[in-house]
Amino acid sequence: MKEDTHPSVVVPVSPVTGSADPITGSADIARRAEEAGADYEVTLKSLTQWELAWRKFRNHRLALLGLGILAVLTLAALIGPILMPFDFASIPQPDVYVNNGRSPSIAHPFGETGGLQRDVLMLVLNGARTSLFIGFSSMLIGVGLGTVVGSLAGYLGGFIDNILMRVVDVMLSLPLLFVILVAARFFANVKDNVWTIVLIFGLFSWMGVSRLVRGLFLSIREREFVEAARAVGVRDRRIIFRHILPNALSPILVAATLIVAGNIIGEAFVSFLGYGVNPVNPTWGNILTNALAFIPNGNWWWPLFPGLAIILTVLAVNFVGDGLRDAFDPRTRA
């Protein structure tokens, strides 16, 4: 508005009804502006659902902060391991196995571990790569699987719906920890087991999503626009992908953030129980777990930093999730 000599007012138009916002009455504003012979021009600009959501998301301060933290962490996970590579086979000081690590200093801002005397900052950076990878890719598997199962059950209904939902019931009633640990046993001999962990967490985080998606499909498929699409002869596949899924996307996104947070904590938990990622690939979970053996030495910096990294990530992901929920909630306004 400032740089324009001919000021214009952008009035959001509801994307659903296609008309001007009935509450603020933007059509009224335009008409009144014209009647009053105002020297500014009113443009009606229709915002898509995504533009509206982004506007609301932008106003959510914590969500932006979360997004920023995630960006920094991702950057650190991408660049960090290049600057400070982790090599499992190389031992910093081959002849010295020390009981005590060294506390943080300028050369090693996060300190050094006991035992092999690795730099904690280097471990945390390399751990970021694996931990974030596990969190996000297991989420992709879980959300993908959950969406497929939920869509099928919700759209087809009937017998298939019944079968799929009983499978979900059974999966949900199993003691999750027990199943994860047993599953981890199957792959106990795989040395580089990051993918195993991703797969296990992915295969056990889809049930909630599938229930959610099924519910969304059941309600959306009865809506008028789907009926209209069907009436003009749109094929099932197009109805699912063009009409129903885009409308179901926002709750799925929110659920996805919760899964990322849950699986990053879950990785640490499974690592603690001794079934996590092998130390060949450092993760925040197994760095923490290795620190357990050195408790009596009081090397607090060793568990502190990977733990803070987990907390920071989970906080950031949750903030983003909150922001998304508010952004897509039609009851809140930008």
Added chain:
Amino acid sequence: MAKYVIRRLVQAIPVLIGITIVTYSIMLAAPGGPASRFASNPRITNVQRVAFIKAWGLDQPVPIQYCRWLGLCNPDGEGLALLGPTGWPNFLPEGISGSTNGLLHGDFGYSIDSGEPVGPRIARAALPTLILAGFALTIWVTVAILIGVVAAVKRYSKFDSAATVFAYAGYAMPTFWLGIMLIYLFGAHLKVLPVSGMIDTRASPPFGSDAYWAYFGQTPVTALIDLGRHLILPVFTLVVVNIAGDSRFVRASMLESLSQDYVRTAKAKGLPGRVVTFKHALRNALLPVVTNVGLEIPFLFTGAIVTESIFSWPGVGRLYIDGIRNFDYTILMGILFVTAIVVVAANLLADILYAVIDPRIKY
């Protein structure tokens, strides 16, 4: 109501059986097994290993092992022996069938690891878990209600923001990280609180033994103080990690209740704020909270795996983890089965409680 309860209990039976079948199959499908512990022991001969496997019936097909565990099959018979020693079906009471094995006779079998009967072994672990989980649950529910109510009444105040941050942080914190940090702090630096176990092993006999209860009878105050000191760190860990969810839940419930018409009516007719908050809003806000707490009751039995492991608390959670590590099938099945029963019972209890305190609900 009685009809409803009976229907729910009957419905629970196939679910329980299904859970035992699935968990049993998964467990036995995992590579390794109770005999795998001998793999690295050169003093165990192959003959001994085979004898061990045969003695525990581990050479049988999975369905037969399950059948024996359940008590449908006679463990002394060959293969699928459905008849007991007296010729009557094996699952009938001992007086008729002559068999005592299996769940249907109320027998969980023996721990493959220690040889101890599973029932008493679980019971022995249940008391420490009940003590730890009981204290933790009571404290976190009470504090969560207090925080949630104040945060809702003073919405968007400094207190509310602080509570929100605290809740988020508690939710984001891995339990065992908090445990480790506390142990570092208290075990390695401050050295004012014990960081492991239930009792001071130098002064007191092992918890739960006869000698312990004798010691407890002689010097109850010392024993209680000792136990209390050991409780502080694990209870604190559990409270911090679990308070987050509940306090948010109470806050949301209270906010919803505060925006109801009857609260506005109460305010409009001039009742003092305190009365409106506590009598009109809080009582209704607590309805869903009661259900939520009801669903947390199984925790009193299952305990906290991580917290118990970190602080070497000899409870059910640790027994469970040790069972998984040692392939102790019988112990695992015992814990999983009792857990399933407790969960079903707690769900039912929560529903009944809800109907009792909320007259609008009818079954």
